[in-house]
Amino acid sequence: xxxxxxxxxxxxxxxxxxxxxxxxxxxxxxxxxxxxxxxxxxxxxxxxxxxxxxxxxxxxxxxxxxxxxxxxxxxxxxxxxxxxxxxxxxxxxxxxxxxxxxxxxxxxxxxxxxxxxxxxxxxxxxxxxxxxxxxxxxxxxxxxxxxxxxxxxxxxxxxxxxxxxxxxxxxxxxxxxxxxxxxxxxxxxxxxxxxxxxxxxxxxxxxxxxxxxxxxxxxxxxxxxxxxxxxxxxxxxxxxxxxxxxxxxxxxxxxxxxxxxxxxxxxxxxxxxxxxxx
Amino acid sequence: xxxxxxxxxxxxxxxxxxxxxxxxxxxxxxxxxxxxxxxxxxxxxxxxxxxxxxxxxxxxxxxxxxxxxxxxxxxxxxxxxxxxxxxxxxxxxxxxxxxxxxxxxxxxxxxxxxxxxxxxxxxxxxxxxxxxxxxxxxxxxxxxxxxxxxxxxxxxxxxxxxxxxxxxxxxxxxxxxxxxxxxxxxxxxxxxxxxxxxxxxxxxxxxxxxxxxxxxxxxxxxxxxxxxxxxxxxxxxxxxxxxxxxxxxxxxxxxxxxxxxxxxxxxxxxxxxxxxxxxxxxxxxxxxxxxxxxxxxxxxxxxxx
Numbered sequence: 001x002x003x004x005x006x007x008x009x010x011x012x013x014x015x016x017x018x019x020x021x022x023x024x025x026x027x028x029x030x031x032x033x034x035x036x037x038x039x040x041x042x043x044x045x046x047x048x049x050x051x052x053x054x055x056x057x058x059x060x061x062x063x064x065x066x067x068x069x070x071x072x073x074x075x076x077x078x079x080x081x082x083x084x085x086x087x088x089x090x091x092x093x094x095x096x097x098x099x100x101x102x103x104x105x106x107x108x109x110x111x112x113x114x115x116x117x118x119x120x121x122x123x124x125x126x127x128x129x130x131x132x133x134x135x136x137x138x139x140x141x142x143x144x145x146x147x148x149x150x151x152x153x154x155x156x157x158x159x160x161x162x163x164x165x166x167x168x169x170x171x172x173x174x175x176x177x178x179x180x181x182x183x184x185x186x187x188x189x190x191x192x193x194x195x196x197x198x199x200x201x202x203x204x205x206x207x208x209x210x211x212x213x214x215x216x217x218x219x220x221x222x223x224x225x226x227x228x229x230x231x232x233x234x235x236x237x238x239x240x241x242x243x244x245x246x247x248x249x250x251x252x253x254x255x256x257x258x259x260x261x262x263x264x265x266x267x268x269x270x271x272x273x274x275x276x277x278x
Numbered sequence: 279x280x281x282x283x284x285x286x287x288x289x290x291x292x293x294x295x296x297x298x299x300x301x302x303x304x305x306x307x308x309x310x311x312x313x314x315x316x317x318x319x320x321x322x323x324x325x326x327x328x329x330x331x332x333x334x335x336x337x338x339x340x341x342x343x344x345x346x347x348x349x350x351x352x353x354x355x356x357x358x359x360x361x362x363x364x365x366x367x368x369x370x371x372x373x374x375x376x377x378x379x380x381x382x383x384x385x386x387x388x389x390x391x392x393x394x395x396x397x398x399x400x401x402x403x404x405x406x407x408x409x410x411x412x413x414x415x416x417x418x419x420x421x422x423x424x425x426x427x428x429x430x431x432x433x434x435x436x437x438x439x440x441x442x443x444x445x446x447x448x449x450x451x452x453x454x455x456x457x458x459x460x461x462x463x464x465x466x467x468x469x470x471x472x473x474x475x476x477x478x479x480x481x482x483x484x485x486x487x488x489x490x491x492x493x494x495x496x497x498x499x500x501x502x503x504x505x506x507x508x509x510x511x512x513x514x515x516x517x518x519x520x521x522x523x524x525x526x527x528x529x530x531x532x533x534x535x536x537x538x539x540x541x542x543x544x545x546x547x548x549x550x551x552x553x554x555x556x557x558x559x560x561x562x563x564x565x566x567x568x569x570x571x572x573x574x575x576x577x578x579x580x581x582x583x
Contacts, residue, residue: 006381014369083365083426086329087382088354 003089007097008104011068015105025064029056029113036179043181043224050210051223053117055178058140058205060113061106062198065141066169068102069148070161091259099145099254106141107134114209125211133209136240140201143247150254153261172198182224194227197246200239203227207236282307282434282466283328288337290323290489297323299489300337305466305482310457312477313470314572315486321470322362324486325438328468329359342433355383358432360423362439368412372403372422375411376429383430397425400455417448424452428459435460437469441476453479474569483568487576497568504574505566509539509547512560519557522550535559 016022033053040048084094111134114122124130151168155161174180175189176198182190193199207213207225217233220226227234234242283305290298298320305311313321326332328339330350339346341353367375373394380390398404401421411419420440427435437456441449453476460467469476477483478497485493485500493500513519516535523530523539526549531538541547544563551558 002381002384006378010367010370010374010378013374017369079361079363079365080367081365082331082359082361083367083379084382085331086354086357086359087379088351088384089382 003093004097004100007094008101011098011101012104015068015101025060025109026112026116029060030116032056032179039184040181043183047210049120050117050122051206052178053113053120053122054206054209055202057110057113057117057209058137058202059173059176059178059198061110061137061141062144062201063169063173064109065102065106065145066148066151068105069098069145070152070165092255095149095255095258098149099142099251102145102148103138103141106145107137110137110141122209124209129209129211133205136205136208139247140205140243143197143201143243143250146247146250146254150250150257153254153257172196175199176202177224178202194229194234197243199227200234200236201243204236204240204243213237280307281305282309282342283311283468284338284340285324285328286338288324288327288339289335290320290327290332291335297489298327301486301489301491303484303491303494305468307466308460308464309481310460310467310479311469312480312483313468313486314472314474314477314483314568315470316472316576319486320489321486322438325359325436325468325470329357329436330354355430356433357436358427358430358434359436360420360427360438360440362442364419364423366411366419366423366426369410371408371410372398372414373407375422376426379426379429385430393429397428400428400459401425402451417444420444420448421452421455424455431463432465434466434468437467439470439472441471441473449473449476474567474572477568485572485575492575493571500571501566501568503571505570507541507544507566508564509537509541509544510560510562510564511537511539511554511558513537513554513557514559515554515557519550519554522553526550 033049033056037048037052040052114130114133151165152161155164171192175182175185175193175196177193178198182193182199185193203225207215207220212220212223212225213236215223215225217226217235220235221228221233225236227239281304283303285304286302288298288301289296301320301324313324315321323332327334328341328346330346330353334347342356344352344356346353367378370378376394376397377390380387380393385393394407395404398407401424403418403421403425406414406418406422411422414422424437424440435456440456441452444452456467457479459465469480471477480497482495483493483497483500484491493504495503511519512535514535516532516537519537520530520532523537526546528546528550529540539547539550541563544565547563551561
């Protein structure tokens with residue numbers, strides 16, 4: 001427990017020390033909010049600002065958890081990991097420390113955006129809603145942290161990693177209904193969006209933060225919070241179950257891979273010389 | 279336990295390339311042991327395997343009686359490692375780096391500050407406790423790493439080229455600390471180096487080349503075995519000196535009035551010096567160095583033969 005806490009604290013500290021990044025991360029979402037809320041007005045979504053903001057919050061949680069989970073490993077493979085690896089620290093402790101810290105940072109950012117969002121019109125009628133929102137951010141953050149850790153530990157080479165990480169994150173980001181309404185997508189891409197766990201995470205999070213979880217199904221579908229696949233309807237709640245299963249799978253996979261991977265073969269540092277092959 | 283480190287028939291392959299080829303050696307408890315060899319000889323591969331971060335291809339490697347592949351956790355607890363390249367966390371302060379290490383090695387929280395003060399005092403960096411690692415010079419970073427590796431009082435300290443790239447002053451200081459600690463704590467030190475003078479102060483040296491140990495003994499014994507001492511004499515009566523050399527049957531080379539005489543033992547020259555006392559303008563006796571040992575064993579002659 002002590003090691004997990006120490007590793008967690010290290011990453012959180014590192015995040016807060018980078019002030020420029022902190023400020024940029026706060027400004028960018030509102031730039032997007034301004035940009036996309038007009039698009040969403042055009043697809044008959046009332047209260048488009050709150051609708052879009054909720055989406056942005058969850059996509060920020062997604063991006064941050066994924067980024068931190070992958071970049072902390074990179075940062076560590078730059079040399080520091082060797083210090084950790086020759087110590088009696090267990091691999092699983094490193095993995096858990098990484099996932100917890102990226103979840104924490106992601107959730108923290110989500111909360112900051114929501115606080116600012118409150119002043120531009122995101123109101124809750126029920127007091128439990130903010131609490132439920134935080135819990136949702138934590139679980140979604142944890143799901144994608146483990147996914148990020150899985151990616152980071154399974155790709156060995158620096159260049160391949162960049163390509164793969166773009167190839168994976170771009171479709172997840174753009175095919176989940178946050179930046180582009182799903183109804184505006186061509187049919188093929190709409191189908192792909194339904195395979196994207198982030199689609200369900202977004203829908204659930206929106207329904208939760210707009211307090212629309214109990215709306216009738218018809219309305220949920222027009223608001224693009226529930227999805228109809230032939231005759232089967234995926235409600236936001238069911239969506240969250242899907243996301244959780246996806247998360248569970250990757251928590252298991254990432255800890256397994258992370259415990260087994262030979263870090264001496266991961267070469268993310270600049271230059272091609274493998275320091276271990278002297 | 280007499281042998282702190284025991285390695286038998288250790289082999290490490292990278293694909294088809296054999297980095298370490300059936301290497302066997304042992305290191306006595308409390309001694310300083312050096313791996314001497316050129317780059318790519320297999321030094322780091324051996325250290326990495328002993329430190330449990332790479333796997334062996336075959337062989338047996340024991341530290342403190344524990345198998346480094348089967349009992350990684352116990353081995354990790356008793357070793358301290360300073361790698362060839364920095365493994366400090368650059369974005370953290372010196373103190374934070376050391377604290378992380380204390381957490382990793384389960385040093386009781388009540389003892390953390392005391393230990394950190396202690397190791398920093400060894401390497402003279404107490405005033406730099408709050409400094410960011412990225413702001414330190416190369417030599418200071420090295421000293422922080424050495425301090426860090428000592429925090430948990432390891433039984434064996436691995437130093438992979440600990441002083442490469444440092445100025446002579448810093449190198450001398452670092453060595454002073456290492457020897458002091460080794461004597462105070464009866465710590466076993468295993469180092470790799472390509473500085474011959476560093477290998478000289480070790481209790482035993484293994485010369486490794488192309489993945490094989492080609493010599494393994496005390497530095498003195500190696501020098502005796504593979505090198506000869508040389509006397510350089512400048513004489514005012516070269517003719518007479520030549521005669522004396524023949525008389526004592528010593529091999530010599532003559533360059534104007536400077537004689538280079540090869541000696542199996544330095545004392546062999548005593549008789550000659552006595553007989554030539556009045557005509558010696560200058561005298562220098564050079565002992566063989568580990569450098570000569572290395573040249574002698576790995577030199578072209580041997581490779582071709």
